[in-house]
Amino acid sequence: MREGNRALRYFHSIQGRLTLVMAMMLGLILPVNLFVFRTTSSMVRQINSVFVSNSTIVELEKALDGVERSSYDYLNQRSSSALRDFYRFGQTVRDLTGEFNDRILASETMMLEKNIRGMSETYLKVSEEAVQAKRGRNVEKYREKYAEALSLCRSIKAYIYQLNKLRFSENTENYQYLQHAMTVLESWSLFLIWAAFLLSLFLSIAIIHDCISPLKALAMAADRVAAGDFDVELPAQRSPDEIGIVSDAFGKMLRSIREYIERLRTSLEKEAAMKEKELTMEARLKEAQLKFLQEQINPHFLFNSLNAASQLAVLEEADRTEDFLSHMADYFRYNVVKTGGDASLREELSSVDNYIYILNVRFSGDIHFEKRIEPGIDLSEIRMPSMLLQPVVENAVQHGIHDDHEKGRIFLTVEKMEAEDTAALTECVRVTVSDNGAGIPRKLLENLFSRKERDKGGIALQNVKSRLELYYNQEDLFSIWSDGPGLGTEVTILLPLPDGGNQQEEARQMDPAGS
Amino acid sequence: MRRTFLIAAAGVCLIAGILAGMGLTYRRSLQVISRSILSPEYEHHYLFLSTDRSEMTRDIFEAAQKEAEETGAILEWGGRDALADYSLSELIEIGIASGVDGIILCPDGEEGISQALRDSKEAGIPVVTFLRDVPDSDRVSFVGISYHQLGEMCGEDAARGFHEGVNNVCLLDDALIDGAAINLIRSQMIRTVSHMSQGRSMKLTTVGVDSSALFELEELIRSLLFGEKAPDVLICLTPVQTECALQALIDYNMVARVQLIGYYAGASVLSALRRDLIPAVVTVDTQALGRSCVRALTEYLSYGHVSDYFNIPLENVRRENLYLYQNRKIWSRRISEENA
Structure with a gap:
């Protein structure tokens, strides 16, 4: 089976097919030539044999003369040489007539041969009887037998003459027929050789064209590829020959190049998007920083001043002042240190706590802020853009409960969410900042992030949202909802956990308290 | 590829056909050359x-x-x-x-x-x-053949053409027919004529000829025809005699005068019978x-x-x-x- 497949593969290859073409050409032309050669040579032999038969008759006639002459000499002189000649010629006659026909055939020539053969035997027998009679000195008998032999010899010669004439006529007829047949065969042979040649040529051209055409198609495809056209379609391969293998390899190479180019393009697009994001993020950050710098005094100066004031409060033993100044210093330190980078959720919550403390000192404890953190969440491990929660809480203070601090409440919750419960479909931590304050009208809520509202001053939330999405490279992480005016506002921030929360889980296992 | 295969198959068939034709021609040539040897054999x-x-x-x-x-x-x-x-x-x-x-x-x-x-x-x-x-x-x-029957038939044919009176009947003898046979023929002729012809007589003469000597036969027949007593009926006993006599009668315009009783109905004799040049012929099967x-x-x-x-057996062939x-x-x- 394996041998059969190998042979099949061989005959599908170009080498096999070209070998097959050559074999077919030889197999076509060689037998034709052999046949023509054999026929022609056989015909020539036949023509030659036509004349050989006549020469045999002449030889027989000479041998008969020899028998007659030697027997006469012996009867006259009784010499041993004549006797030797007699037997020698007699044997020649026997040999020559031995090849003659001895069957009864419906052919005049064959019957003449039979008669000559029979008469020759009788003639030799009678001649020998004459010779024997001479040896026995029986004069009367050898005279009688000699006369009889002479008569027979004459008759044989007459028959030979007739046979010769008949054979000549027959051979002439045969010769003419053979010549005509030769002419016919020659014409057909010529036609045959031409036909075999043309057929071989046709087969060679057809099979070589069949072999070469895929190569041409491949070359054209290669030219197009060289010109930059990678979408070229290769013709379907009909046989698994060497060109088929090369075409397949070329096709694979082409597909690989296409895929590589596609990957490269995607990579470049991604890189460009990343750069764009980075630039956007930097712009947003700068925008926030600018806004912050415009709205705040120089934090370094303030930070240094606050430190000085805190030391002064310690010296004067004013504990509450020192505490307040300490929170202030922490708050501003955080702002200075974390500007432009990321921070942990713990640090963000601490910053919010500092901010609320400062506000409560400022508004005499009117800001009611409640924080609830789900146990088991490792706040230190959750990274997020810095200065993200404080603007949201500040927004709730300034726009939510600004008009009624006493009744106003701000809630901050941190809880873990499973992947199936989130729009992002990843495990994450949800930070919710809600209030029971002024709320947001539906229309305003729908256009909150439009350019028009942003220009009016909604830049803080927009900034938070953009930074959040840029940081996680994911949308739908920031949402704001209000049931209407006077019904409060809720801002939800989703912080995707790295590696689907495994690290969180591991951290929780290591620290069951979740601190 | 299918067209190529079809053309190639047609070409191979054509070549095979030509080869077969050439083979047949060659074989036929051999048969013609060897026709003597290939001829049927007898026992x-x-x-x-x-x-x-x-x-x-x-x-x-x-x-x-x-x-x-x-x-x-x-x-x-x-x-x-x-x-x-x-x-x-x-x-x-x-x-x-x-x-x-x-x-x-x-x-x-x-x-x-x-x-x-x-x-x-x-x-x-x-x-x-x-x-x-x-x-x-x-x-x-x-x-x-039976010479007795031959004489009887010759007599019968001769008597049928007799005219009134004496009829000269000439029987051409042949050297190859022995004397006893000729006598038998003569006697049987005479007997038959005597039975058939009433009021008519026959004068039968026998002329010896050698049918193998053609020129002599022609001269003899001519001399008979132009002799003093030209025969009324000339009876031939060999085909050669018949041919010569018939030709002489035609040549000398004596068809109506001399009744020729031929021997053997060959093509020329049958033609003469058809044209009424001779009255009858005795033929052998x-x-x-x-x-x-x-x-x-x-x-x-x-x-x-x-x-x-x-x-x-012999047979009379007449115009009838x-x-x-x-x-x-x-x-x-x-x-x-x-x-x-």
């Missing part, structure tokens, strides 16, 4: 010997040849071409030397024929004579004669003996029964060809 070889080359003898030979073929033998006419000058006895000796299986002989009166027949018997080769016999010889059988010769040989070779004499005779001959020839 026996018979020799047919006759110095007479008349149409009748040729018809007898053809009939005998067909019969021989049917019985698995080949019949060769000896003494032709280069051996034309050989006598029958020499030809018999040649036949013996050649080792033939049997000889069919039409003797021509040669004296040494009896010795040749003896030699033949010694060599174990049977000889059957036909038309003319060699009395007291070693031939095994004779196939011939050459088919039966030729076949009987071969059958006699076959019988002898098979059983070692054969009847001494086979009689072949010419059509029937010709049809019968055609049919018998066709039947024998179909049998062959």
Whole structure:
């Protein structure tokens, strides 16, 4: 089976097919030539044999003369040489007539041969009887037998003459027929050789064209590829020959190049998007920083001043002042240190706590802020853009409960969410900042992030949202909802956990308290 | 690819066809060249010997040849071409030397024929004579006609054309027919005429001729026709005599004056009968004669003996029964060809 497949593969290859073409050409032309050669040579032999038969008759006639002459000499002189000649010629006659026909055939020539053969035997027998009679000195008998032999010899010669004439006529007829047949065969042979040649040529051209055409198609495809056209379609391969293998390899190479180019393009697009994001993020950050710098005094100066004031409060033993100044210093330190980078959720919550403390000192404890953190969440491990929660809480203070601090409440919750419960479909931590304050009208809520509202001053939330999405490279992480005016506002921030929360889980296992 | 295959297949078929045609031509050429060797083989070889080359003898030979073929033998006419000058006895000796299986002989009166027949018997080769016999010889059988019947038929045909008074009837004798046979013919003719012709008499003369000497025969017939007593009826006993006499009657414009009773209904004689140039012809059934010769040989070779004499009946052919005779001959020839 394996041998059969190998042979099949061989005959599908170009080498096999070209070998097959050559074999077919030889197999076509060689037998034709052999046949023509054999026929022609056989015909020539036949023509030659036509004349050989006549020469045999002449030889027989000479041998008969020899028998007659030697027997006469012996009867006259009784010499041993004549006797030797007699037997020698007699044997020649026997040999020559031995090849003659001895069957009864419906052919005049064959019957003449039979008669000559029979008469020759009788003639030799009678001649020998004459010779024997001479040896026995029986004069009367050898005279009688000699006369009889002479008569027979004459008759044989007459028959030979007739046979010769008949054979000549027959051979002439045969010769003419053979010549005509030769002419016919020659014409057909010529036609045959031409036909075999043309057929071989046709087969060679057809099979070589069949072999070469895929190569041409491949070359054209290669030219197009060289010109930059990678979408070229290769013709379907009909046989698994060497060109088929090369075409397949070329096709694979082409597909690989296409895929590589596609990957490269995607990579470049991604890189460009990343750069764009980075630039956007930097712009947003700068925008926030600018806004912050415009709205705040120089934090370094303030930070240094606050430190000085805190030391002064310690010296004067004013504990509450020192505490307040300490929170202030922490708050501003955080702002200075974390500007432009990321921070942990713990640090963000601490910053919010500092901010609320400062506000409560400022508004005499009117800001009611409640924080609830789900146990088991490792706040230190959750990274997020810095200065993200404080603007949201500040927004709730300034726009939510600004008009009624006493009744106003701000809630901050941190809880873990499973992947199936989130729009992002990843495990994450949800930070919710809600209030029971002024709320947001539906229309305003729908256009909150439009350019028009942003220009009016909604830049803080927009900034938070953009930074959040840029940081996680994911949308739908920031949402704001209000049931209407006077019904409060809720801002939800989703912080995707790295590696689907495994690290969180591991951290929780290591620290069951979740601190 | 399919078109290529079809064209290639057609080309191969064409070449194969040409090869087959060439092969057939070559084979046929070989068959033509070897036709002598490939010719059918027979069991026996018979020799047919006759110095007479008349149409009748040729018809007898053809009939005998067909019969021989049917019985698995080949019949060769000896003494032709280069051996034309050989006598029958020499030809018999040649036949013996050649080792033939049997000889069919039409003797021509040669004296040494009896010795040749003896030699033949010694060599174990049977000889059957036909038309003319060699009395007291070693031939095994004779196939011939009845001279009694011949005389009767000649008399009958002659009497039918008699006019009132004395009719001169001339019977052309032949050197090959012995005297006893001629006497038998004459006597039977006289008897038949005497029975048939009342008030008419016949004066029968016999003229001896040698049919083998053509020029003499013609001169003799002319002298007879222009003699003092030209015959009213001229009776021929050989085909050669008949041909010569008929030609003379036409040449000398004596068809109406001389009634010619011919012998053997050959093509020219039948034509003369059709044109009413001659009143009748006595003919022998050459088919039966030729076949009987071969059958006699076959019988002898098979059983070692054969009847001494086979009689072949004669027949009168006249204008009245010419059509029937010709049809019968055609049919018998066709039947024998179909049998062959």
